[in-house]
Amino acid sequence: MSGLPVDLPLTTDRLVLRAHRMDDLDDLVRFHGDPEVVRYVPWPVRDREATEETLRAKLGQTVLDEHGQWLVLAAELASTKTVIGEVLLKWASDRQGELGFAFGREHHGQGYAIEAARAVLGLAFDDLGFHRVTAVVVEGNDPSLRLLDRLGFRQEARHVDGAFFKGEWATTLVLALLEDEWRSSR
Numbered sequence: 016m017s018g019l020p021v022d023l024p025l026t027t028d029r030l031v032l033r034a035h036r037m038d039d040l041d042d043l044v045r046f047h048g049d050p051e052v053v054r055y056v057p058w059p060v061r062d063r064e065a066t067e068e069t070l071r072a073k074l075g076q077t078v079l080d081e082h083g084q085w086l087v088l089a090a091e092l093a094s095t096k097t098v099i100g101e102v103l104l105k106w107a108s109d110r111q112g113e114l115g116f117a118f119g120r121e122h123h124g125q126g127y128a129i130e131a132a133r134a135v136l137g138l139a140f141d142d143l144g145f146h147r148v149t150a151v152v153v154e155g156n157d158p159s160l161r162l163l164d165r166l167g168f169r170q171e172a173r174h175v176d177g178a179f180f181k182g183e184w185a186t187t188l189v190l191a192l193l194e195d196e197w198r199s200s201r
C-alpha cells in the first residue's frame with residue numbers, strides 16, 4: 016500500500032491547519048484540560064504533563080501512510096497565531112475516511128470548527144480522492160451533530176450502548192458524507 020500525499024498547511028479565510036509544534040503546548044493545555052470540551056471525546060481531562068505527552072505523539076501524525084492512521088492538525092487562528100482547536104482525518108480503509116474535531120470553548124459559536132472541517136473534507140474528497148467520510152458521535156453531543164448536519168452528513172446508524180465510554184455505556188451515532196453529496200452541497 017502506498018501512502019497518500021498530504022500537502023500541509025491547509026489555509027482557510029481565518030485559519031491555518033498545520034502540523035503541531037512543541038510550542039503549541041500552552042494553547043493545547045487550555046482546551047485539553049477543559050471537562051466540557053473533552054466530555055464527548057475519547058480523551059480524559061488532561062493536565063499539562065499529559066497534554067505534553069500527547070503533543071509529542073501528535074508531532075508525527077502528519078502523514079497518511081497506511082489504513083487506520085490519523086492525520087492530526089492544529090487549527091491556528093491566523094490573526095493571533097493561537098492554536099484554538101484540532102481537526103483530524105483518519106484514513107480508515109480504501110477511499111474511506113473519518114472526521115474528528117475539538118475546539119476550545121472560548122472559540123465555539125464563531126464558525127471556526129466548520130471552517131476547519133470544510134478544509135479537511137476538501138483535502139479528503141478533492142485531493143485524496145476519498146469516496147466516503149464518516150463521523151462517530153456520542154448521543155447527546157448536540158453541537159457536533161449540528162456541525163455535521165450543516166456539512167451535509169447523514170445519520171446511518173445508531174448503536175445502542177455501542178461503546179464503553181468514560182466509565183459507562185454510551186449510544187453512538189454513525190454519520191456519513193459521500194463525495195457526490197459533498198460536491199452538491201457546495
Ligand SMILES: CC(C)(COP(=O)(O)OP(=O)(O)OC[C@H]1O[C@@H](n2cnc3c(N)ncnc32)[C@H](O)[C@@H]1OP(=O)(O)O)[C@@H](O)C(=O)NCCC(=O)NCCS
Pocket residue numbers: 051052053055056115116117118119122123124125126127128129130151152153156158159161162
Ligand atoms: C463540536 C464543536 C467543534 C462545534 O463547535 P461550534 O463552534 O459550535 O461549531 P461551528 O464552527 O459550526 O460554529 C457554529 C456556530 O457559530 C456561529 N457562527 C458565528 N460566526 C460564524 C461564521 N462566520 N460562520 C459559521 N458559523 C458562525 C453559528 O451561528 C453557529 O452558532 P449556533 O451553534 O449557536 O447555531 C465544539 O462544540 C467542540 O469542540 N466540542 C467539544 C469536542 C467534541 O465534542 N468533538 C466532537 C467529537 S465527535
